[in-house]
Amino acid sequence: MAHLFTHLQCDMDSEVEVAARTLLHKAGETSLFIRQGVELALSTMVLSCSPGRVLQGLLDGGIRHRNPVCRAATALSLVRLLQVVGVSRVLTGRKTFASKFIPAVSTLAFDAAQDVRTHARAALCLLGCHKEAERAVEKYVQLRDQSEIKKLLCK
Structure with a gap:
């Protein structure tokens, strides 16, 4: 998959959502060899394909997955x-990108698994460096979660 994403790049856009779902499912495998291959393919997908399609594929395939390793791979790919x-x-x-990205990272920032929280909070920290971050949190995150998310924004 990594070779396909590398060489076909935007021609793989139509397959990104299915590929992301499949790769994230395989990220939960116990074999280190398979997990490393999946991570390589996911990072190549993020670099090579259109961001909107990649975001949708990651959200559909991994944000609500039962396996914490799959959610961690999703959070890392979002970063x-x-x-x-x-x-x-x-x-x-x-x-449309921010309206999907910010709530997803905010949800993952309070996940039960430590790896998932770490990656999601790193994304929030990156977002916090921008002057529009608080306004975006107010706009796209549920009211009950806004104060906690704002605390996680690095300034």
């Missing part, structure tokens, strides 16, 4: 996606 797209573009660009 990488944020680094590729850029904080400024997420917060000031298309509203």
Whole structure:
């Protein structure tokens, strides 16, 4: 999969959602060899395909997965996606991206698994460096969670 994402790049956009769901499911395998391959494929997917499709694939495939390893792989991929797209573009660009990304990271920031929380909180910390972060949290996160999320934004 990593080779396909590397060489076909945006031509793989139509397959991203199915591939992400499959890869995230395989991330829960106990075999280290398989998990490393999955992580390579997910990071290549984040780098090579269109961000909107990647985001939708990650959200559909892993945010509510029962396996904490799969949720951790999702959270790590979301951090990488944020680094590729850029904080400024997420917060000031298309509203559909931010309206999906910020609630997803906010949900994962309070996950039961430590790895998931660590990656999600790293994404929130990256977002907190931008002046529009608090306004975006107020706009896209549920009212009951806003104060806790704002505390996690690094300033």
